[in-house]
Amino acid sequence: MIRVLYFARLRDLVGVASEEIAQPPETIAGLIEQLSARGDDWASAFSGTVLVAVNQEMVDRGAGIADGDEIGFFPPVTGG
Amino acid sequence: MRRVIRVQAEPFDLAIETAQLTAGDTACGAVASFIGLVRNVNQVGSVQSDVAAMTLEHYPGMTEKALGRIVEAAAGRWPLRAVTLIHRVGSLSAGEPIVLVLTASAHRRAAFESCEYIMDILKTEAPFWKKERLGSGEERWVDARESDGEAAARWLKSDT
Numbered sequence: 001m002i003r004v005l006y007f008a009r010l011r012d013l014v015g016v017a018s019e020e021i022a023q024p025p026e027t028i029a030g031l032i033e034q035l036s037a038r039g040d041d042w043a044s045a046f047s048g049t050v051l052v053a054v055n056q057e058m059v060d061r062g063a064g065i066a067d068g069d070e071i072g073f074f075p076p077v078t079g080g
Numbered sequence: 081m082r083r084v085i086r087v088q089a090e091p092f093d094l095a096i097e098t099a100q101l102t103a104g105d106t107a108c109g110a111v112a113s114f115i116g117l118v119r120n121v122n123q124v125g126s127v128q129s130d131v132a133a134m135t136l137e138h139y140p141g142m143t144e145k146a147l148g149r150i151v152e153a154a155a156g157r158w159p160l161r162a163v164t165l166i167h168r169v170g171s172l173s174a175g176e177p178i179v180l181v182l183t184a185s186a187h188r189r190a191a192f193e194s195c196e197y198i199m200d201i202l203k204t205e206a207p208f209w210k211k212e213r214l215g216s217g218e219e220r221w222v223d224a225r226e227s228d229g230e231a232a233a234r235w236l237k238s239d240t
Contacts, residue, residue, distance in 0.1 A: 079208025
C-alpha cells in the first residue's frame, strides 16, 4: 500500500488530491505509466513536466517504490 | 547557527524578525534582508495581466524539509551566524509580502550573497505553487519561469 498525492495544476487536471494504491509497480516510471493509462485527463496531466517526490524528497523517475511510501506528484514550483 | 524556518498564513513583522535574528549575538556585523511581494501585474510573453490576488499552495511536510535543506546549503557556503526564512501560504492580495529572508554574518558579503542564494534556490526547489486571480476574476496557475531556473543554475555552476 502506498499513498499518492497530487498538487496544484496537476491535481486540478486529474481531479484527485490523494489516493491509496494497494499493489503499486516497482518504480516511479512504472507508476506514471499506470496512472497515464487511466484516461485522457491522466495521460494529458502526465505528458507535461511533472516532478516527483518519494517520502518528501525529490527523485527521478527511475526511483524505486517500497510499501508504505508517500509519493507526491506536482508541476514545477512557483513560490517566492 | 541560529535558524528560524516557518510556513504560515499570517503576515510577518520585519522589525521583530530582524531583532530576534541577532539578539544577544554581537559578533554579527551584517544583516541582509529580502522581502518578496505580490506584484499587481504578471507578464507572460508579450501579454501583461492585472493580478488582484494570489493563492499560495504548498506540500505540508516536504516544504519545511526543502526550506531546511536550502538554509543548510547556504550555511555550508558562507560563514553565517543566523538565518530566518518565512514563506506565507493561503490567499494574498497584490502588495502583500509573501516571503522573508534574513541572513546575518560577521561581514556584509556573506550576508548579501547568501540572501540572494536562498531566494534563487527556493524559487526552483521549494514546493510552493501560485494561483493568481486576475482583475477580470479569472483564476489561473502561474507557470514556472525559465529565468528562475537560470538564476538557480548560476549558483550550482559556481560549485565546480
